[in-house]
Amino acid sequence: MKFIPMMIWMAWLSLKRDWVALMLTFALPIVFFSIFVGIFGGVMTGGGDGTNSVKVAVVDDDQSESSKRFIAALMGEGGLRVRNAPADRADKPYSRAEVETQIKDGNASVGLVIPKGFGETFPSFNFGGGDEDQAGTIELLTDKQRDPVGHQMVAGLMQKAAMMGAPDLMIERGLEQFDKFAGGMTQQQRAAMDRFLPMLRAQTSTTQPATQPSGGTGQTASGAGFGGLVKIKVVSVQGDHESDWAAFVSFQVAQTAVMFLLFSMAGAAGSLLEEQENGTLERVLSSNVGMTGLLMGKWFIIALIGVLQLAIMFLWAWMVFGLKLFTAHHLAGFLIMTIVTAAAGSAFGMLLATACRTRGQLAGISTIVILMMSALGGSMFPRFMMSDTLQTIGLGTFNGWALDGYRKVFYDQLPLWQLWPQVLVLVGLTILFMFIARQLARRWESM
Amino acid sequence: MSTVLAVTGARKIFGGNQALNGAAVSLHDREWLALLGPNGAGKTTLIRAVSGRVRLDQGEVSLLGHNLANANEAVEARRQLGIVPQDLALYPLLTAHENLLAFGTLHGVAKKDLRDRAKWALDWTGLGDRAKSLTKTFSGGMKRRLNIACAVLHQPRVVLLDEPTVGVDPQSRERIWTMLGELRSQGAALLLTTHQLDEAQQVCDRITIIDHGKTIADGTMDQLVATTIGRGRRVTLILDRPISNGLASGGRAAGDGKSIAFSVEDVARELPPLIKRFADAGCRVEDVQIERPSLHAVFIHLTGRELRES
Numbered sequence: 032m033k034f035i036p037m038m039i040w041m042a043w044l045s046l047k048r049d050w051v052a053l054m055l056t057f058a059l060p061i062v063f064f065s066i067f068v069g070i071f072g073g074v075m076t077g078g079g080d081g082t083n084s085v086k087v088a089v090v091d092d093d094q095s096e097s098s099k100r101f102i103a104a105l106m107g108e109g110g111l112r113v114r115n116a117p118a119d120r121a122d123k124p125y126s127r128a129e130v131e132t133q134i135k136d137g138n139a140s141v142g143l144v145i146p147k148g149f150g151e152t153f154p155s156f157n158f159g160g161g162d163e164d165q166a167g168t169i170e171l172l173t174d175k176q177r178d179p180v181g182h183q184m185v186a187g188l189m190q191k192a193a194m195m196g197a198p199d200l201m202i203e204r205g206l207e208q209f210d211k212f213a214g215g216m217t218q219q220q221r222a223a224m225d226r227f228l229p230m231l232r233a234q235t236s237t238t239q240p241a242t243q244p245s246g247g248t249g250q251t252a253s254g255a256g257f258g259g260l261v262k263i264k265v266v267s268v269q270g271d272h273e274s275d276w277a278a279f280v281s282f283q284v285a286q287t288a289v290m291f292l293l294f295s296m297a298g299a300a301g302s303l304l305e306e307q308e309n310g311t312l313e314r315v316l317s318s319n320v321g322m323t324g325l326l327m328g329k330w331f332i333i334a335l336i337g338v339l340q341l342a343i344m345f346l347w348a349w350m351v352f353g354l355k356l357f358t359a360h361h362l363a364g365f366l367i368m369t370i371v372t373a374a375a376g377s378a379f380g381m382l383l384a385t386a387c388r389t390r391g392q393l394a395g396i397s398t399i400v401i402l403m404m405s406a407l408g409g410s411m412f413p414r415f416m417m418s419d420t421l422q423t424i425g426l427g428t429f430n431g432w433a434l435d436g437y438r439k440v441f442y443d444q445l446p447l448w449q450l451w452p453q454v455l456v457l458v459g460l461t462i463l464f465m466f467i468a469r470q471l472a473r474r475w476e477s478m
Numbered sequence: 479m480s481t482v483l484a485v486t487g488a489r490k491i492f493g494g495n496q497a498l499n500g501a502a503v504s505l506h507d508r509e510w511l512a513l514l515g516p517n518g519a520g521k522t523t524l525i526r527a528v529s530g531r532v533r534l535d536q537g538e539v540s541l542l543g544h545n546l547a548n549a550n551e552a553v554e555a556r557r558q559l560g561i562v563p564q565d566l567a568l569y570p571l572l573t574a575h576e577n578l579l580a581f582g583t584l585h586g587v588a589k590k591d592l593r594d595r596a597k598w599a600l601d602w603t604g605l606g607d608r609a610k611s612l613t614k615t616f617s618g619g620m621k622r623r624l625n626i627a628c629a630v631l632h633q634p635r636v637v638l639l640d641e642p643t644v645g646v647d648p649q650s651r652e653r654i655w656t657m658l659g660e661l662r663s664q665g666a667a668l669l670l671t672t673h674q675l676d677e678a679q680q681v682c683d684r685i686t687i688i689d690h691g692k693t694i695a696d697g698t699m700d701q702l703v704a705t706t707i708g709r710g711r712r713v714t715l716i717l718d719r720p721i722s723n724g725l726a727s728g729g730r731a732a733g734d735g736k737s738i739a740f741s742v743e744d745v746a747r748e749l750p751p752l753i754k755r756f757a758d759a760g761c762r763v764e765d766v767q768i769e770r771p772s773l774h775a776v777f778i779h780l781t782g783r784e785l786r787e788s
Contacts, residue, residue, distance in 0.1 A: 310567035314628070317529040317561045318584045319553050 054399065062399075066406045085181045088130040088139040089115040095150030097200060101261070102145070104192035111188060114139075131268045134174050135443060137415050140181035142172035142268070143189075152262075168262040175267060176278040176442065177415055186263055193260035199228050201260065280352045281441035282413065288344040289433045290401065290410035292337050292376045297397035299333045300380030304390045312475060322472050326385075330377050330465060337373030345369075354441070364440030364447055371457040372433040378464035379429055385471035404428040432456045479506040481540075482636050482667050483528065488537035489691075490523055497523040498534070499691030503669070505636065510662055511669045512678035512685045514773075516781055520691040521671040522564060525638050529561045542635065557586060560634035560666075562626050564641045570614035574605050574624050577613055578631060585632035599627035602657060619650025623657065630661060637661065639670035643677075655681060679773040689781045703771040706779045713749060714739045716765040717756060725759050 047053065087105065091098050106113045116124045125133075130142035152167030169189070173182035194201065206224065209216065216224070303325075306312035315325060345365060348354035355361055383400065387393040405411055407421065408430025414422050425431040436453035439445045483505040490498040498520045505511050515521050526532040528539055530552060539546040544555035568577050578596040587595055600606045603623040613621060626642055642658070643651045655677060662668055672678050678685065679699055687695040687702075695702055703709060720735030729740040742748040745768055753763050 309569065310563060310565040311569060313531065313563050313565070314561065314567040314581070315584055317531060317556075317563075318581075319556060319586065320584055 062403060066403065084110050084112045085141060085184055086139045087111050087113045087141045087143060087185055088125055088133045089113055089143045089145065090125050090127050090130055091115060091145045092147050093145050093149040097150035097197065098145045100197050101192060104195055105189065108188050108192060110184065130172060134172055134268045137177060140173065140178040141185045144170040144172065168264050171263050171265045172268045173265060182265060189261050189263065202228060277353060277355055278442050280348055280354045281437070284344055284348040284354060285434050285437035286410045288341050289372065289430050290405040292340055292372065293379065293401045293404070293429065294397070295340055296333055296337055296376040296380035297383050297393065297401065299336055300329065300384035301390050301393050303329060303384045304387065304393060307475065308390070316475065322476050323469065326381060326465070326469060326472060330381050333380055334373045334377035337376050338369055341369045341373060360444070360447070361441060364450065367447065367450060367454060368433065368436040368440060371454050375429055375457040375461045375464065378461040378468065381468040382464040385468040404430050409434045429460060479509065481505065482507050482542055483669065484540045485524060485528065486538050488524060488527060489535045490527065490532060491535060496691055501688050501691055502693045503686050505667050505669050507667055508662065508665055509667050509684060510682045512682035513669055513671045513688065514678065514685060514777060515688040519689045521688060522640055525640050525671065528638060529559065530556060558635045560629040560632065560637040562629045562637065562639040562642050564644065566621050566625050568613045568621060568624060568628065571612060573610050573612055574600065575609040577624060577628055581628035582631040587632050595631045599631055602660065603627045604653065619646040622646050622650060622654060626654065626657065635666060637666050637668050639668060641671055641673065643672060643674055675773045675777060685773065687777065687780055695780050699773065702776045706776050707771050709771065710741045710743050711745050712739055712769040713742050713745065714767040715752065715756065715763050718762040718764055721756070721759070721761055725756065
């Protein structure tokens, strides 16, 4: 027992002097906890700062008092960020085509098209659900693959907004239904209601927009026993992709492949440290190879391994999960993205290897860095479901750009020239990482 | 004899530590030079300066007439340089043959010659039967031999060997000395550091001793002996019984008092009277040992330290 204090003291000294172990033990859990609270907290709670609320683009073809009040009520929902015009030209409302583009580009999760005649039927009691194409039905445009939750949340909040935003209209419409099916009210009752409704309207107009936190249940109006106060028809705007399954596979394979690419690149780049530990680095540098040649040679072979790794992952996805790989567009896009991604991944590995002193240190640091980059960059959880702040931070990661590129190829089916931002950034990162690695490698050169 | 390597006025400070303080070394064509010094004397730093791994603060290194401070000249000159580092520098997950191919390529051996050179190296090192074995499975001696072979595949004219026999058993050491002898006979000039003074004394043409970063002696064994401890022989008489102090006059008693050591200039003239002196005193001389002056004695004389002391 008397040795225990000594053992504790020795263990503490060892831990204190190994800062990688220290970070892994104490700092990494805190960092990961914070990142995942940032990611999942926003999704679960609707977000504390509002930056992760669902983005909704609205087209108001009705331009009626009812539609304007309905939109105003939606704008008051804390869980939604509603826009009816681009931020830079507020005087020019969205068209339907523009809203579709916003969704396809990921700038909006949901689009609403309020049709002409909406005001005449709003609010609708729509018992029994019924025909989605009846007059006054709002089209809810969405891309379910990109955001499988947003449209359900918006549908629920639309019912709430209808209830909160136009109680007077709801009573009026209710009375019409009462007159129709129950024989109507007495003169006295009618007079009382005529006095009450203007008061309610005045009160409603002074309390709009409502700012209660959202509590949408995700229940869509259509198809339910009670169709809801607003009639909704859900329309998919992402008609180009083959199927939801194929889209899902394309997301998953890219997310997983890019994360594991980074791990394998960092591991392979560790051969540089292995050379140092073997003593072969000294011998190689004593020849006329030189450090630049050594780094470039290693970068090239590691990038080649990366290309093979990504190719095998995507081929597996094609063979087993039906990924549409062998079309001219997909294959060309895959090659472009895979080459630039592997090149940048290899350079990132070289950077980590030259920054570390031992392979043990490299293993520790690369695990920390890659897991954080993967969490923020979308390899663990899609970036488009994160808050704006985290999405912006995600753009500072290697994963974010690589995954955006693969998404453009396999999911958005965008023309290949639209990959230029991703290609440019990844090539730029390759050059930057290699430049820094070269500077760090000076410590191995002549002293 | 032309000079193939010349280091003059080499100075280097690492942090506050003066590793080299004006050291000078020269190596002649086809010569075998031992560079000796206690641990920390600056031997490895000097070798690394020649190989380009250490930049001197002052001084000059000339290799085959090329000034190594000039980058272009250095590239050309180092094609003729082979370096055997003190630490084993092999790829453990490659076979002996693959290691040879890798380092041959790095040292610029032409592709058409590479396989022939690798075969020569495997024969030379006696590793032909282990050519396809991973080097991580090799014994220390086998690794040492392969380590040397990897440095000379490109047939350099100058070979620097930093402790080529450190940590190997006597048989492997013998094999390595034989290998180096063959290399020299093929025309290479060798500069080696070693802690095996007796072997250095036997095989090297010339010896340079450095201490505290300075060259303190340089010359052939005979020259070093003549300028330090003198040419006298050490004669030790082993007697059948301990003797009195009076009899030991002029000598130094050792061990149990039955061994008396004398330093004599002329063994043939001075030994018989010594034996007679003890016989007259009733002692029988059981054995006589005559030793030439050793490098070890010279080294101690010059540095005041054993080779492994720092």
